[in-house]
Amino acid sequence: MLDxxxxxxxxxxxxxxxxxxxxxxxxxxxxxxxxxxxxxxxRRWLVGEFLRNLGRRASIPKVKFMNWIxxxxxxxxxxxxxxxxxxxxxxxxxxxxxxxxAFAMLAPMLYPSLPLTEGHRVVQLEVHDxxxxxxxxxxxxxxxxxxxxxRSVTDLGAWRNSGRNLVLPGVETKxxxxxEMSASGFQVGEGEPLMGRVLTDADxxxxxxxxxxxxxxxxxxxxxSDPAVVGKSVQLGNEHAVVVGVMREGFEFPVSHxxxxxxxxxxxxxxxxxxxxxxxxxxxxxGETLETAQAELATxxxxxxxxxxxxxxxxxPKVSPYAGLLGMGGDESVIMSAIYIFVLMLITLVCGxxxxxxxxxxxxxxxxxxxxxxxxxxxxxxxxxxxxEALVLGxxxxxVGLVAAHFTLKNWGVPFLEANIGRLPFWWDVSLSPxxxxxxxxxxxxxxxxxxxIPAFKLTRGMSDKLKQSSAGSGGxxxxxxxxxxxxxxxxxxxxxxxxxxxxxxxxxxxxDFDYGFAADQYLTAKIDRDASTSRETIGQRLEELRRRxxxxxGVSAVTFVESLPALYHPSVQLEFPDNxxxxxxxYARLAAVEPGYFDVLQSPVIAGRTFTAADVQAGSRVAIVDxxxxxxVLKGRNPIGLQVRFAPDEDAKNAAPEPWVEIVGLxxxxxxxAAVQPTRxxxxxxxxxxxxxxxxxxxxxxxxxxxxxxxxxxxEITTAVDPTLQLSAVQRADQVNSDLVWIIGLWxxxxxxxxxxxxxxxxxxxxxxxxxxxxxRTREIGVRVALGxxxxxxILAILRKPLVRVVIGVFVGAGFVLAAGAALxxxxxxxxxxxxxxxxxxxxxxxxxxxxxxxxLACIVPARRALRVEPTVALxxx
Amino acid sequence: MDPVTLGEFEQIVLMSIVxxxxxxxxxxxxxxIETRTARRLSISAVYTTLDRLEQKGLxxxxxxxxxxxxxxxxxxxxxxxxxGGRALKAAHRDYMAMATGLExxxxxx
Numbered sequence: 006m007l008d009x010x011x012x013x014x015x016x017x018x019x020x021x022x023x024x025x026x027x028x029x030x031x032x033x034x035x036x037x038x039x040x041x042x043x044x045x046x047x048r049r050w051l052v053g054e055f056l057r058n059l060g061r062r063a064s065i066p067k068v069k070f071m072n073w074i075x076x077x078x079x080x081x082x083x084x085x086x087x088x089x090x091x092x093x094x095x096x097x098x099x100x101x102x103x104x105x106x107a108f109a110m111l112a113p114m115l116y117p118s119l120p121l122t123e124g125h126r127v128v129q130l131e132v133h134d135x136x137x138x139x140x141x142x143x144x145x146x147x148x149x150x151x152x153x154x155x156r157s158v159t160d161l162g163a164w165r166n167s168g169r170n171l172v173l174p175g176v177e178t179k180x181x182x183x184x185e186m187s188a189s190g191f192q193v194g195e196g197e198p199l200m201g202r203v204l205t206d207a208d209x210x211x212x213x214x215x216x217x218x219x220x221x222x223x224x225x226x227x228x229x230s231d232p233a234v235v236g237k238s239v240q241l242g243n244e245h246a247v248v249v250g251v252m253r254e255g256f257e258f259p260v261s262h263x264x265x266x267x268x269x270x271x272x273x274x275x276x277x278x279x280x281x282x283x284x285x286x287x288x289x290x291x292g293e294t295l296e297t298a299q300a301e302l303a304t305x306x307x308x309x310x311x312x313x314x315x316x317x318x319x320x321x322p323k324v325s326p327y328a329g330l331l332g333m334g335g336d337e338s339v340i341m342s343a344i345y346i347f348v349l350m351l352i353t354l355v356c357g358x359x360x361x362x363x364x365x366x367x368x369x370x371x372x373x374x375x376x377x378x379x380x381x382x383x384x385x386x387x388x389x390x391x392x393x394e395a396l397v398l399g400x401x402x403x404x405v406g407l408v409a410a411h412f413t414l415k416n417w418g419v420p421f422l423e424a425n426i427g428r429l430p431f432w433w434d435v436s437l438s439p440x441x442x443x444x445x446x447x448x449x450x451x452x453x454x455x456x457x458x459i460p461a462f463k464l465t466r467g468m469s470d471k472l473k474q475s476s477a478g479s480g481g482x483x484x485x486x487x488x489x490x491x492x493x494x495x496x497x498x499x500x501x502x503x504x505x506x507x508x509x510x511x512x513x514x515x516x517x518d519f520d521y522g523f524a525a526d527q528y529l530t531a532k533i534d535r536d537a538s539t540s541r542e543t544i545g546q547r548l549e550e551l552r553r554r555x556x557x558x559x560g561v562s563a564v565t566f567v568e569s570l571p572a573l574y575h576p577s578v579q580l581e582f583p584d585n586x587x588x589x590x591x592x593y594a595r596l597a598a599v600e601p602g603y604f605d606v607l608q609s610p611v612i613a614g615r616t617f618t619a620a621d622v623q624a625g626s627r628v629a630i631v632d633x634x635x636x637x638x639v640l641k642g643r644n645p646i647g648l649q650v651r652f653a654p655d656e657d658a659k660n661a662a663p664e665p666w667v668e669i670v671g672l673x674x675x676x677x678x679x680a681a682v683q684p685t686r687x688x689x690x691x692x693x694x695x696x697x698x699x700x701x702x703x704x705x706x707x708x709x710x711x712x713x714x715x716x717x718x719x720x721x722e723i724t725t726a727v728d729p730t731l732q733l734s735a736v737q738r739a740d741q742v743n744s745d746l747v748w749i750i751g752l753w754x755x756x757x758x759x760x761x762x763x764x765x766x767x768x769x770x771x772x773x774x775x776x777x778x779x780x781x782x783r784t785r786e787i788g789v790r791v792a793l794g795x796x797x798x799x800x801i802l803a804i805l806r807k808p809l810v811r812v813v814i815g816v817f818v819g820a821g822f823v824l825a826a827g828a829a830l831x832x833x834x835x836x837x838x839x840x841x842x843x844x845x846x847x848x849x850x851x852x853x854x855x856x857x858x859x860x861x862x863l864a865c866i867v868p869a870r871r872a873l874r875v876e877p878t879v880a881l882x883x884x
Numbered sequence: 885m886d887p888v889t890l891g892e893f894e895q896i897v898l899m900s901i902v903x904x905x906x907x908x909x910x911x912x913x914x915x916x917i918e919t920r921t922a923r924r925l926s927i928s929a930v931y932t933t934l935d936r937l938e939q940k941g942l943x944x945x946x947x948x949x950x951x952x953x954x955x956x957x958x959x960x961x962x963x964x965x966x967x968g969g970r971a972l973k974a975a976h977r978d979y980m981a982m983a984t985g986l987e988x989x990x991x992x993x
Contacts (some may be wrong), residue, residue: 025958026910026947026957026960027960028957029911029951029955029957030909030910030911030959031911032955033911033953034911034914034915034927037915053926054926054928057926
């Protein structure tokens with residue numbers, strides 16, 4: 006897709022007379038280079054050809070109107086009108102920056118491709134379950150079948166995540182992103198060792214000693230770039246492995262891994278649809294295509310389904326490009342189009358305003374333009390001249406926008422994406438690509454067309470009549486409907502931005518000031534990942550040991566384990582009550598699985614009834630505790646103690662045996678069973694569970710005095726000592742679990758603030774330009790009025806009336822949009838929907854409207870003063 | 885009439901046209917030169933030289949039939965004109981005259 010877009014753009018730039026054969030040549034050579042050196046090399050070649058082609062005079066279409074003098078004049082205009090250059094240039098730069106950043110951030114998702122020489126041949130092989138409409142990842146059996154039979158895909162390999170603690174003496178124990186991977190992964194991922202060797206097939210033999218290959222980053226950060234690391238034994242969880250190699254920088258295949266172990270799940274012949282979840286990769290064999298590979302794979306799938314109908318009747322193997330492994334679903338062109346339309350709207354609005362400024366500037370040169378017309382310049386020639394002036398400004402703005410985009414992507418691009426979706430796969434490159442630069446230039450040309458051509462057509466309309474009048478400056482030229490609409494739209498947007506800012510600020514404060522219901526700043530929390538191969542009993546014993554040793558640390562008063570931390574996501578469950586309870590069913594609540602001592606550790610004893618006891622986690626015990634939100638929302642204030650409740654059956658399991666009844670034995674206060682961004686108060690439903698039964702596992706340690714974070718290092722040491730297979734991550738205070746979210750919302754807040762500031766500056770500049778223009782157009786009229794003794798306030802009112810009416814209309818329309826958006830938001834379940842529109846909000850909005858009118862009036866001061874300084878004798882002489 | 889003097893790259897392009905015969909068009913000429921000389925070559929440079937040779941009256945060009953492998957797009961073929969042949973022969977003769985007897989010395993450089 007990316008290649009098609011690139012070729013289409015470049016083809017468009019070719020001279021139309023030669024386009025057919027030149028584009029054929031380019032595509033032919035592109036495919037050849039791509040086949041020999043990979044797609045990325047071919048793309049670089051193609052962009053280079055495009056740029057060189059631009060320099061080839063013979064292939065540039067002859068520009069009939071614009072010439073170098075126009076561009077030179079454009080540069081002179083930039084210098085002569087520094088105010089317009091600054092305001093207009095920065096505004097255009099901002100719009101181009103937004104377009105380039107959006108493009109660079111989305112391109113890896115929408116058009117993923119591997120930065121490998123043979124990247125276009127690398128594929129993933131999956132199995133789709135048509136019955137469940139989902140993927141089946143227990144495909145070890147299928148993998149062995151493919152290994153033995155598949156011809157159209159070579160270098161077949163498999164991998165699975167194997168997160169483990171890397172335990173090194175004198176260095177903090179931390180989990181590493183390890184992959185158990187077939188040796189062919191190093192060929193497919195084109196990995197070369199910096200030292201030692203990569204894994205081999207012999208390493209996958211279960212009888213062979215365990216070996217590991219480490220990534221460049223890990224070698225630097227955890228091994229201190231030790232040149233003698235090869236041959237050393239390292240502890241990974243509760244196993245030891247000998248380091249046999251260090252990879253070169255950049256190798257992270259299969260996704261974003263930094264340590265590799267042999268892929269050894271096959272101890273015996275695997276049974277169909279059994280074993281651990283794995284992923285399979287390979288390379289399309291020379292001479293084969295994705296389609297032929299898919300056909301062969303489908304045939305193999307049918308054969309396996311015939312042999313094992315019980316497990317494989319509904320399974321369909323499929324092969325797809327590897328880079329799509331984590332790509333965005335849906336129709337990519339629709340997503341890209343939607344974003345691009347937004348960018349074009351932004352740049353149109355911004356450049357429309359810049360056009361207003363250029364129009365005012367050009368209007369002051371009307372005399373020059375009339376003389377040029379008299380000397381034989383056509384209308385098209387003058388339009389090209391004004392377009393060239395805007396283009397110079399646009400190219401300057403594109404340069405600034407690109408530098409800013411580069412800086413933004415470098416500093417915030419990757420952190421922003423990683424805060425949203427975790428560590429990025431190795432093929433996600435969010436830096437400025439040649440395509441992004443072309444995109445910026447295209448936006449600059451589009452912006453120049455809006456900012457230069459529209460005012461030029463407006464200005465040159467009826468030029469010959471003006472020539473006949475030979476009365477430049479007599480007031481024939483006026484601002485028309487287009488500019489009125491642009492000014493009103495600009496002020497409307499300027500008025501609306503504070504609404505968006507208020508909403509974002511509200512979200513930020515709500516997440517940052519989330520009411521946990523307990524002293525969250527006194528708790529240290531950590532996520533614990535367990536080794537799947539460890540038995541439940543062993544995990545239980547280790548966690549008890551961990552609890553005992555952490556609780557024995559100085560300053561720690563108690564420790565508990567939970568399935569999800571307060572202020573994080575809790576799953577929603579559907580509950581029902583006995584018919585005679587007269588409570589509407591089903592009711593929805595958020596489920597929290599906690600240990601019996603949870604409420605005591607949080608120092609928040611139950612309000613009514615009793616807390617969980619050790620007996621409640623025994624088999625056969627069915628009790629629950631609900632929170633105050635549950636009582637208020639579900640029970641409408643009724644006493645919950647003693648009520649029976651059970652999980653309601655799913656829609657597709659109506660005929661299944663009903664769940665057993667559970668008795669509500671206690672009532673707790675609201676303790677944050679909702680995600681911090683969730684707009685409405687929720688109902689909390691607590692069930693007791695021992696830590697080894699929790700699906701996800703978090704530790705909470707109460708440190709009543711001092712900073713809980715100071716315990717972090719000790720917690721890691723204790724956990725490693727208790728069980729090296731327990732992987733600790735996100736070690737932080739309980740009130741900081743949403744710090745990533747706070748950072749993201751804060752970033753959006755800053756972006757919106759910049760957008761608002763740009764909008765305000767543009768509005769002021771636009772109004773200033775209109776008034777300056779008006780005063781210069783009406784110099785004679787003002788002079789006559791003053792000469793005839795007209796009161797100065799009337800003169801000012803006559804000048805300011807129209808612009809001020811536009812400002813007031815814009816402010817009211819903007820305020821109307823803000824109120825309508827607020828009302829519409831309340832009908833949804835989006836964050837902020839619980840915000841009522843109060844008298845205070847309306848008062849704040851009204852205050853802002855007055856402020857906006859006041860600020861816009863400031864832009865009128867200079868032109869108004871200029872108008873009043875007009876001497877009647879001078880004014881009358883302008884005729 | 886003296887044959888037209890050729891630049892070094894013009895000679896190379898003309899030789900490629902002679903070698904490729906009916907298959908001489910932009911992409912194949914570039915590929916041929918790149919393969920034989922191991923030069924990194926832009927297709928634009930080839931077009932520019934072909935334009936110049938055409939203006940000098942040394943080559944002629946024509947648009948071929950639509951080709952399926954290029955998605956129905958046609959090729960612009962090039963062939964030597966008699967003047968081009970004379971110029972190439974003269975250039976080759978001059979080159980050989982200057983190079984003869986220098987083989988050992990060139991090897992030693």
